[in-house]
Amino acid sequence: MTIKDIARLSGCGVATVSRVLNNHPDVSEKTRCKVMAVVEEHGFQPNNNAKHLKQQVGTGIAILVKGSQNMLFADLVERIQVLLRDNDRDATVYYLDEDANEVTNAIQLCRERKPVGILFLGGNLEYFRASFRHVKVPCVLLTNSARELDFENLSSLTTNDEAAAFQAIDYLAGRGHRKIGVLGGNWSSSQISYRRLQGCQRAFEQWGLSFDLERQTEPSRYSMADAYEAAKRLLERCPELTAIFAMSDVMAIGVIRALRDLGKRVPEDISVMGYDGISIARYSVPRLTTICQDTRQLAEQGVKVLLDSIEGEGRPVHKVVPFRMLDGESVAQCVNKVERGRSK
Amino acid sequence: MTIKDIARLSGCGVATVSRVLNNHPDVSEKTRCKVMAVVEEHGFQPNNNAKHLKQQVGTGIAILVKGSQNMLFADLVERIQVLLRDNDRDATVYYLDEDANEVTNAIQLCRERKPVGILFLGGNLEYFRASFRHVKVPCVLLTNSARELDFENLSSLTTNDEAAAFQAIDYLAGRGHRKIGVLGGNWSSSQISYRRLQGCQRAFEQWGLSFDLERQTEPSRYSMADAYEAAKRLLERCPELTAIFAMSDVMAIGVIRALRDLGKRVPEDISVMGYDGISIARYSVPRLTTICQDTRQLAEQGVKVLLDSIEGEGRPVHKVVPFRMLDGESVAQCVNKVERGRSK
């Protein structure tokens, strides 16, 4: 069933049918009805390949997601999909392994599909530097800043990771914690983790707390399983900790489980601070005290920026969306006076 | 940059270039190299619209997901995407609201996109009866059986919900629980919930336990927030319960949170049984005792069945994949002798 058949059946030319289908103004009401009747009757749908071939555009948008365990991203992806659909766009999601090597692969796929725009969740700047040179379509990086790259087609939206991490540590220190462990991604390969770490360090300095990077931190993937193991390693090496800052809520869940398996209570024996503010934070036991990223804004603005870029609206933008602290039950006032007295 | 340019630059015909690009055998090694060199140099990618237009096929697969809160589906979607990618297919995910009205909308989109196959997670048979009449491409329904529909193009893969729910209740009853609440979807609109409910009822009968459908059950969406509220309503109405069976782990998390907020300990005061076996089950506090669906098999077999159908391999199939009980800490032996003594 093609446009030609419709033309034949409705007794007019293909051009007219096309005009009806695309709501062009200069076609008489009578003809429009006649054509629509035939179209309805046969449930005709124009062939998108032919359409896009002629129009020289795709409509599809690619969503690249790095680290599928990340529930924040799952939330974002869903919001984004809905928003795009409201704008008559549809999106293909590509999940990338947290390990880097699959990325070029995904970009390859992405280029084959010729999306008209790309949303990248959690990507590293290195990927862009290395592989996005030849990507010409507009691109929005979410939860990471690409300000320093200033590519012609690359915008970015992020939480102020440094400030958020600062506040997390500040919050813990303000409750008396002096020995705080930090669990996050690989500092050297992930800007996001690195910036959060910097925020931590600034807070430690400001409070005059010593911070031994080697001892008090432990790299981990952003998954419960990895964080579980990492927390055990960390606590074995550094048993004097009274609080742990996990750089994602999913990790925090793993950490809490690990602590309980070690016979420690949260928050009575040790406090845990999360990051992200995923929905489970409000339902877990104990409820997570966490840094809450604004997924609604990230999604809405991300989509808006991308669509604007696709429409050809000027220069890339690099925005920072606000975060807020979400109080839970996983952080307690530090009362281990005995411990602190004994140490040193 | 088109295939014609490549032809001109490499000094041969378009047909030859096309053959090189598609790895056809009858092209000399020399020509192949020459063409590939030009292709590499310019980073040429053939236009998929033209390709698919000519080949009369899309390669895309649509994944329809009903109820985005469902983490089991999130897990499945990711596995499926990876599997499809390994088979050189790419997929577009459409999230549907748990409310029905959006479905036709999605089907509309689906038809515009002309996917070559559809994977439907958690769909109701009514959707198919109503809206899938005209969908001609192969379709696989996951986590629900479509055996009774016997559409030409509709396969299905599911866990034996009835047996699984039976085992859940049987497990609880076997640990001394006599008053068990059930939290699930809307029995009348969701076959999945209904079959699980039937399994429950069979178990109650077999143990000779009374079961008041109105009092002891509470419908809820498959989300933490809804289950939280539903559990509170249920317990207010029916305070003598010693165990609650939640028809998804996500719901179980909400239930546990609600119970704690009511001052009840899990599992000491009241036991909670989940369903799905999502990864968080092993990390939550307490660890969930739950029915574990085999997501690996669901994904692998689902993809296999769909791809086979696309290749045109005969009749639709309706398979049942095994489940298993995952022991956690959210169910305890019922020792409320006082309670039981007092009642009646």
Next chain:
DNA sequence: CGGGCAGCTGGAATCGTTTCCAGTCAATTG
């Protein structure tokens, strides 16, 4: 009455591929 114009229509060119088919060239064979 004829020229001009507006409103509508349909033929045909176009988009970038794939693939059929006819053609070239060199090697092999009777």
Next chain:
DNA sequence: CAATTGACTGGAAACGATTCCAGCTGCCCG
């Protein structure tokens, strides 16, 4: 040496839409 083969090759016709452009009305006005 001519004929037959086989391995390659390139021109051109699809695929199904959009859109330019030319044509056909009917109408108004001078």
